[in-house]
Amino acid sequence: MTPQDQARAIWQAGVDAVGGYAATELALRDSARPDRILAVGKAAAAMARAAMDRFPGTPCLVVTKDGHGDGLPEDIELIEAAHPVPDARSLAGGRALCQAIETMSKDSSLLLLVSGGASSLAEDLVDGHDLDDLTALNTRLLAEGLDITAMNAERRKISHVKGGNLLAGFKGAHVDVLAISDVPGDDLMVIGSGIGALPDHHDFQAQARIIASNAHARASAANKAAELGLDIVANSEALHQDLPTLATQVGAQLRNMPRGVLILGGEPTVVLPENPGQGGRNQALALALAKEIDGEAELTVLVGGTDGTDGPTDAAGGIVDGTTWTIAAESFLTAADSGSFLAQKNALLMTGPTGTNVMDLLVAIRT
Numbered sequence: 251m252t253p254q255d256q257a258r259a260i261w262q263a264g265v266d267a268v269g270g271y272a273a274t275e276l277a278l279r280d281s282a283r284p285d286r287i288l289a290v291g292k293a294a295a296a297m298a299r300a301a302m303d304r305f306p307g308t309p310c311l312v313v314t315k316d317g318h319g320d321g322l323p324e325d326i327e328l329i330e331a332a333h334p335v336p337d338a339r340s341l342a343g344g345r346a347l348c349q350a351i352e353t354m355s356k357d358s359s360l361l362l363l364v365s366g367g368a369s370s371l372a373e374d375l376v377d378g379h380d381l382d383d384l385t386a387l388n389t390r391l392l393a394e395g396l397d398i399t400a401m402n403a404e405r406r407k408i409s410h411v412k413g414g415n416l417l418a419g420f421k422g423a424h425v426d427v428l429a430i431s432d433v434p435g436d437d438l439m440v441i442g443s444g445i446g447a448l449p450d451h452h453d454f455q456a457q458a459r460i461i462a463s464n465a466h467a468r469a470s471a472a473n474k475a476a477e478l479g480l481d482i483v484a485n486s487e488a489l490h491q492d493l494p495t496l497a498t499q500v501g502a503q504l505r506n507m508p509r510g511v512l513i514l515g516g517e518p519t520v521v522l523p524e525n526p527g528q529g530g531r532n533q534a535l536a537l538a539l540a541k542e543i544d545g546e547a548e549l550t551v552l553v554g555g556t557d558g559t560d561g562p563t564d565a566a567g568g569i570v571d572g573t574t575w576t577i578a579a580e581s582f583l584t585a586a587d588s589g590s591f592l593a594q595k596n597a598l599l600m601t602g603p604t605g606t607n608v609m610d611l612l613v614a615i616r617t
């Protein structure tokens with residue numbers, strides 16, 4: 251196995267361990283049949299499939315990202331919408347979720363399946379705001395280098411579904427919320443801007459559980475590395491700063507690491523130029539790290555979004571080594587066009603939607 255194959259296998263083991271289907275299936279093992287299933291987020295289709303296999307025939311609505319609902323059975327109602335910047339279908343998704351909840355009867359029970367991406371995919375705006383405001387807000391937030399906690403605090407301010415507002419409309423008896431976390435601290439008020447958060451005051455019985463997270467993925471990635479006979483040099487959720495700072499820090503860590511595997515999770519923040527090129531956080535970090543490890547023949551670094559789609563691209567991330575960087579790469583890095591450079595070098599990580607979303611995962615190997 252080449253170091254590149256090993257890095258791919260370790261990353262994939264991490265992602266597989268937090269698959270939306272398996273995590274939901276496990277979580278529902280002892281649950282009673284709900285009257286309605288609603289699923290929203292990038293992992294919504296996988297989570298809904300598991301719920302429908304467990305409770306066939308239950309009315310089910312999935313609101314997910316374009317292409318992420320492919321192949322869903324016809325008895326599941328599907329709304330696909332834009333991500334990371336919402337579109338009119340996001341408003342349709344938000345309204346459909348609200349309507350589904352508001353029409354539930356007094357003694358009914360709801361299963362709500364939440365995963366990251368929901369902030370963009372489902373929205374119902376408070377009075378005085380329209381789609382133009384929504385897209386402008388999101389475009390600005392995505393370019394400003396804010397972390398997800400700060401970004402989602404802004405998104406909640408104009409939303410009728412976020413911050414516990416969706417479940418505030420539930421007049422039934424019981425709600426079970428299962429969430430896959432793609433935020434630091436696994437806070438339900440931040441995942442999807444709190445679309446699955448419980449309102450401050452409610453009369454229904456409620457259970458809310460985080461069923462998969464970045465920590466789960468990293469633990470399984472580390473198990474895979476051990477299985478491959480590699481030493482774990484470090485395993486932590488450390489990717490939470492702005493990209494240039496992180497590239498410098500992780501770059502130094504990589505240059506100094508002994509033989510073995512380094513596993514890092516998290517979500518770097520990115521400040522974008524006015525007209526960004528083709529890329530995403532993971533591709534940008536991979537390319538910035540290629541510069542840091544230029545000439546280090548024993549190092550291979552894979553950086554990938556666990557959802558399988560990095561920024562507004564089809565790639566999940568990038569895989570680089572000590573030979574990837576060239577002088578020409580500098581202008582791609584500056585123009586936020588890392589994807590174009592990595593594509594030329596055949597260094598893109600392509601997985602397609604993975605059925606989960608637990609932030610980003612970096613796997614570095616020194617042979």
Ligand SMILES: Nc1ncnc2c1ncn2[C@@H]1O[C@H](COP(=O)(O)OP(=O)(O)OP(=O)(O)O)[C@@H](O)[C@H]1O
Pocket residue numbers: 292333334366367368369370392393398432517519520521522526527528529530531534555557559560561562586587588607
């Ligand atoms: N050309 C680019 N180069 C680098 N980063 C980019 C580029 N275009 C967009 N981004 C970044 O991609 C991120 C949004 O895309 P992505 O879907 O991967 O994020 P996400 O955090 O996984 O979304 P969510 O949290 O809603 O699931 C933002 O951080 C944005 O700044």
Ligand SMILES: O=C(O)[C@H](O)CO
Pocket residue numbers: 365366367368369370398402432433440441442443
């Ligand atoms: O949708 C969102 O807000 C992010 O993915 C965090 O959950």
